[in-house]
Amino acid sequence: xxxxxxxxxxxxxxxxxxxxxxxQAGPYATTQTSSFEDEPPLLEELxxxxxxxxxxxxxxxxxxxxxxxxxGEDADMAGPLLFCLLLGFVLLFSGKVHFGVxxxxxxxxxxxxxxxxxxxxSKGLDLYRTVSILGYSLVPIVILSxxxxxxxxxxxxxxxxxxxxxxxxxxxxxxxxxxxxxxxxKEQRWLLAYPLALLYASFVLITxx
Numbered sequence: 001x002x003x004x005x006x007x008x009x010x011x012x013x014x015x016x017x018x019x020x021x022x023x024q025a026g027p028y029a030t031t032q033t034s035s036f037e038d039e040p041p042l043l044e045e046l047x048x049x050x051x052x053x054x055x056x057x058x059x060x061x062x063x064x065x066x067x068x069x070x071x072g073e074d075a076d077m078a079g080p081l082l083f084c085l086l087l088g089f090v091l092l093f094s095g096k097v098h099f100g101v102x103x104x105x106x107x108x109x110x111x112x113x114x115x116x117x118x119x120x121x122s123k124g125l126d127l128y129r130t131v132s133i134l135g136y137s138l139v140p141i142v143i144l145s146x147x148x149x150x151x152x153x154x155x156x157x158x159x160x161x162x163x164x165x166x167x168x169x170x171x172x173x174x175x176x177x178x179x180x181x182x183x184x185x186k187e188q189r190w191l192l193a194y195p196l197a198l199l200y201a202s203f204v205l206i207t208x209x
């Protein structure tokens with residue numbers, strides 16, 4: 001009788017505690033299940049909007065796009081970090097390990113442009129939006145890295161030189177337009193374009209060489 005009673009008791013505990021009924025589990029189980037269902041996606045919790053990043057990247061690549069102050073106001077860090085990481089991976093496939101160089105140049109460049117912009121403009125711009133504008137304007141250089149990798153262009157070729165100059169001009173023009181529209185500094189347009197061109201030229205140099 002004892003083994004049979006022990007078997008019945010173990011079956012009771014297994015059915016009660018391992019597989020409880022909704023009545024036995026109480027409201028906690030329902031609340032826990034509904035909380036998991038109501039949770040937003042992970043990227044949304046992190047503030048990463050891939051659709052918005054793609055829209056802004058397309059706007060940068062559109063030569064006929066007109067930027068207003070909303071582009072600079074709608075800032076995020078996910079896009080710039082993504083493009084820097086993407087540039088690093090493309091260069092990695094080319095045999096160049098430049099992740100540290102890319103992020104080092106990005107940090108120094110963003111801090112420098114942040115200081116220059118705030119010295120030139122009375123409105124001022126925070127570092128967060130400065131990084132966002134500079135990061136999205138890096139898209140043409142990322143495209144350049146893909147072209148150099150896919151076309152197997154030599155760094156000394158004429159086509160590589162033309163594409164590099166075009167990428168620098170495109171990135172510089174895009175960043176300048178966004179800063180001008182955001183801070184209403186049309187008169188300082190060319191003065192601002194010079195340090196921006198130097199920044200993006202440094203990225204092109206590590207991309208080509």
